[in-house]
Amino acid sequence: MNTASFPRVRLTQAPTPLEFLPNITRLLQGPNVYIKRDDNTGLALGGNKTRKLEFLIGDALAKGATHIVTQGATQSNHVRQTIAAANKFGLKSTVLLEERVSGAHADYYNNGNVLLDQILGAQIETRPAGLDMNNELVAVGERLKSAGEAPYLIPGGGSNAIGALGYVVSAQEIIAQSNDLGLRVDHVVHATGSTGTQAGLVVGFQGANSGIPVLGISVRAARDKQEDNVRKLARQTWELLKIRGKLPDETVQANSDYVGGGYGVPTDGMLEAVQLLARTEGILLDPVYSGKGFAGLLDLIRKGHFHPGQNIVFVHTGGAVGLFGYRSVLAPQAAF
Ligand SMILES: Cc1ncc(COP(=O)(O)O)c(C=O)c1O
Helix, strand or coil, X not given: CCCCCCCCCCCCCCCCCEXXXXXXXXXXXXXXXXXXEHHHCCCCCCCCHHHHHHHHHHHHHXXXXXXXXXXXXXXXXXXXXXXXXXXXXXXXXXXXXXXXXXXXXXXXXXXXXXXXXXXXXXXXXXXXXXXXXXXXXXXXXXXXXXXXXXXXXXXXXXXXXXXXXXXXXXXXHHHHXXXXXXXXXXXXXXXXXXXXXXXXXXXXXXXXXXXXXEEEEECXXXXXXXXXXXXXXXXXXHHHCCCCCCCCHHHCEEECCCCCCCCCCCCHHHHHHHHHHHHHHCCCCCCCCHHHHHHHHHHHHHCCCCXXXXXXXXXXXXXXXXXXXXXXXXXXXXXX
């Protein structure tokens, strides 16, 4: 399993820390809980997209691109980080923001990631919910081609096999760090959305025969659909890396019990998770992804799904910038 033959730029402040959470572990009296700090990857306030963008921007530059085009929800962390990466390598960018969450507070549409997108300076276009955003991406690409640009299209979340290589690398990093610490990792848990993170982790752990299982906590799709989508991308990533044999189906496991009312819609569990980790360990989750992911982990621990003595690694995929879009929910009473 060799990622070295793929074009790549360096964006990640790696290795990101693998830390023990003593207060959460004591409080829950279940397994030992560790956190992989991929919120600290660097690149315009960090998050999981930094790792994917190393390979995506590398590929774009290798193909002679002049202009990056991507899409995401209004508060997309992926969009924010993609603009930053494009800027760093002198590429222009056009981003499509889909109004996937309706009826939110004004902060949702103008603060958080949207504010940073504006500071970073991409061409921003909005789209109503319900369109095929891949078609929209292709149409913008065609328009840019007619204008003499060489566009490079990055799918939502940077989730194709090239982007997923970033999480193959992250899995290798977790294996190396846990070996150094003498830590047996019994389970990795994280928030799963557009699937690239989970696909990369699964391929990285399985390709290294580590035996480390991964559980994705879905933030949008129902379990079967999420598992199918992750499996499809994991297989493509497996093939891209020319790993021998077949990726076993059962390596892809998702849980969609913590989605609540839908993508980006706050849940009580998310609110509790965000506050609990902030108030016990001083670590900030986000309202759309890692908050729901950690809410899932908390609930599963409380239900006895993991056992005392086991070591669980939660991959913090970043996104705290999104908190600023959710002030009305997180802190409904003004401080002053
Ligand atoms: C903060 C954060 N966590 C998790 C995810 C989910 O990762 P993936 O889209 O690779 O499944 C995203 C993706 O947008 C994200 O922004």
